[in-house]
Amino acid sequence: MAISINPTAAARVSFDTDPTRYRHWRLTIDGPVATLGMDVQEDAPLVPDYRLKLNSYDLGVDIELADAVQRLRFEHPEVHAVVITSLKERIFCAGANIFMLRGSSHAWKVNFCKYTNETRLAIEDASANSGLKFLAALNGICAGGGYELALACDEIVLVDDSNSAVSLPETPLLGVLPGTGGLTRVVDKRRVRRDLADVFGTLAEGVKGRRAVEWGLVDAVAPASRFAEAVRERAIRLAAQSDRPASGPGIALTPLSVKEHGDAVEYSTVSYVVDRARRVATLVVRAPESAVEATPEAILAAGDRFWPLRAFRELDDAILRLRMHEPEIGTVVLKAEGDPALVCEADAVLLAHREHWLVREVIHFIKRTLKRLDLTARSLFALVEPGNAFAGTLFELALAADRAYMLDDPDRPNTIQLTGMNGGALPMGNGLSRLAARFYGRPDHVNGVLAHTSAFDAAEATAAGLITVAPDEIDWEDEVRQAIEARAALSPDALTGLEANLRFVGPETLETKIFGRLSAWQNWIFQRPNAVGPKGALTCYGSSERAEFDWTRT
């Protein structure tokens, strides 16, 4: 079996698409209800080693889904509900493509699952925070990742035709787990009883009809003759729950402007450069160059040129590229440059108009991008140097970092600053602001630093605990260099585990349980010979070989 898909082979994956270029989805809009029809083209996989049969998906299919959800939020505020369905007969979705998974490197599997998890959480975020409701209209068999996509929707309707079932067959058929939140959502979100979930999770053929409703796996079933009508009724009812504007226009998300030259990637406000010898990338986000638009009308007119949206769209793309294109870059050095006063002004605009639908979308998008950073399995070091723009929203980058170094040189002014945007507008997946996570269990201290509305110099920032260490001008260069070199020498696996544990202090949510408990177990299983060895279940699937297990329980 060829191990053909790996981050290097697929290194030129692009996250940039739009509906005119979709190969796997059709987006149609009818008043307040949009329909996302899944119609995966078998012969258009991301790499040509497998065929996407039965509406199975690979990363390319999911990039289009993520794009569609994002565009509905920004481009179509008049859409209040989305029906996710299949344009194929008798099959909704067969889940992630097994042959793709089987041919993938471990790192690719893990990053693929992480991205698809983020897409499903973005659907839930749109529902919870943006009034955009989702209905899964399962017009045929719905297996594995297909059902996990349905679980991310607000409601699920299944056609009742004696054939169509929902299932999570990963354990019985492949010896792995449903990798996109399925187990967590079944019990935590849909509150299926744990023993029924146990039966369901070991039943390759799944559950259909009445029983699927009784167990809580779907909200309703409808016979084929009434299916379209039932879906329509539910979609309209869901749309009525929305608090989105009655009409548009939205703003267009135009293609990102990005230039690559050698190991440097340059957007309009974000850039990064890769040092392969040291396995370090340096990523810079630049403050706006002039005051941002300050009224909803002006922001609407600016559209995706509005700096907060532009900067974080670029940052989001840069994070995804670093994850997928640069698997051996272990440390990302984060910098913010420019005039911090302009960042503070932009934050004031965001906060003043946070009730406006577009500003709300921008804030939630910034939040999601920062969550992607939290979940990026690379060491993050923030460097705070003179000329920095680590203020407010951009200071969240330093708060997301594993460490922050700040130069303390009396001859060169160097400050950081907090704004109201650090006070809870951009929560982590665990529901805490990054300041509350940093000062876990010390709410008075959080309030104290937030009350400090002027800039912090290095001594003040150190005293307040906002940075890790503030070397002086004599030590700065050596200390930073040594820290980066020392980091690069450590086991990348141990660092991934260390960071995943230290970053998420405090409460766990459905979201962090998916990335913590569930994904960590799945990643373990993805390493085990019982799944991926020569006789493993994933290896043998679809062949004449039968899996052979080492029966030792751990």
Next chain:
Amino acid sequence: MAISINPTAAARVSFDTDPTRYRHWRLTIDGPVATLGMDVQEDAPLVPDYRLKLNSYDLGVDIELADAVQRLRFEHPEVHAVVITSLKERIFCAGANIFMLRGSSHAWKVNFCKYTNETRLAIEDASANSGLKFLAALNGICAGGGYELALACDEIVLVDDSNSAVSLPETPLLGVLPGTGGLTRVVDKRRVRRDLADVFGTLAEGVKGRRAVEWGLVDAVAPASRFAEAVRERAIRLAAQSDRPASGPGIALTPLSVKEHGDAVEYSTVSYVVDRARRVATLVVRAPESAVEATPEAILAAGDRFWPLRAFRELDDAILRLRMHEPEIGTVVLKAEGDPALVCEADAVLLAHREHWLVREVIHFIKRTLKRLDLTARSLFALVEPGNAFAGTLFELALAADRAYMLDDPDRPNTIQLTGMNGGALPMGNGLSRLAARFYGRPDHVNGVLAHTSAFDAAEATAAGLITVAPDEIDWEDEVRQAIEARAALSPDALTGLEANLRFVGPETLETKIFGRLSAWQNWIFQRPNAVGPKGALTCYGSSERAEFDWTRT
């Protein structure tokens, strides 16, 4: 490098010990303060493939520690605080023995870490629920698992001698994580700032003196000249917080009576038999044979013959044996037999006297044993048949099971019953009662079934959702047999992941984060070539070889 330690090699590990037989600890009692002195005998490892240098530990050392904590609770109610220290010079504890870990099978590593985690959580349980406070008196170097033991204590004092540091060197030295809750406790319990925890977790030499206090890693430092005095003062202050009795006597925990014949193991109220061909164990807990002692005086006089304590001590031992001695037994069938009325009476006694120190200890011990069952990586199926004693506390076994099957035969009465003990006295690690976890998000339903104070027959139990399925007498045998056979055919790794996700619905606590997020990541790392491959860091430790890493980040 020999892979010498595996569950088969160490299959005869005994969990039965007492202070007269300790080889590695010395327990002394001085009024309300006990001292547990660690003095690991280098030449007394569990298996003879490594030496326990520098107060490093293996499972044998930890079994003694767990025994000592347990005995202090039951045998010495007059002890209100425990000082954990070292009897060696300049070294407190070097952590888990690396050569033991390196030589262990994956399953052994995982089970070793699980047991040591349970021991540390038992220390915290004693403090939180039993008024027995713990002080770590670090009189020398305290590394890795040594520091994790200290983290489990209420307070930590470190000697300030320019040599003694606390450290978690697993990542920099071994390419693995601190596996006994270290990362979680540093940020979640001690609330060390995450960036300082990041520095600490990558610093092989650790942190000492004033800085260890400033970072929150220890509560105080004291120079060697004042160390004993500082420890004594703190221990007395901690003891004063206790609500334990001013004086004894306690009760003696006598050796368990256990007989092994072939594949059957028999205690006084618990037995199990292993069917190796089917990879199934059947474990039976028997109800008391007559009414249990009903007053605190009588319970004290009965001592460890008091049925609730006896049954769960035996069950605890059986669970540990199944974990360690029977690695290939994938399914445990749980049965309760005898007169359920006597179990209900026993529950009434426990609830009536729950404020009495001994009854409180018994209830918390039952709770801990059931938590061990929740954490046991085997499929658990409860079979509810005529003559069963699944009532109250014993019904928790069925609630802990992944599924419960109940025979529905009109000719043979077969009922289950709830008592007040199902209402929250025996919470899971996530803080929920098993009923609340089963009916997650449906508190009214929980209250409804608890209000049903008579027995449930199969139809009622099914309607109430208390059992999974109730086959009739025609289907029973086939359905149960097929379910067990189908289970045994699935990948043991996928089942471990599935069960670990479905069992712990709802909130996560420090405890479940340790077993979910942290342990799952650690188990993943323990599989990775960067740790355990021929050039992995764990493999190369202590040799002249240098670790070589695959730098791919996941």
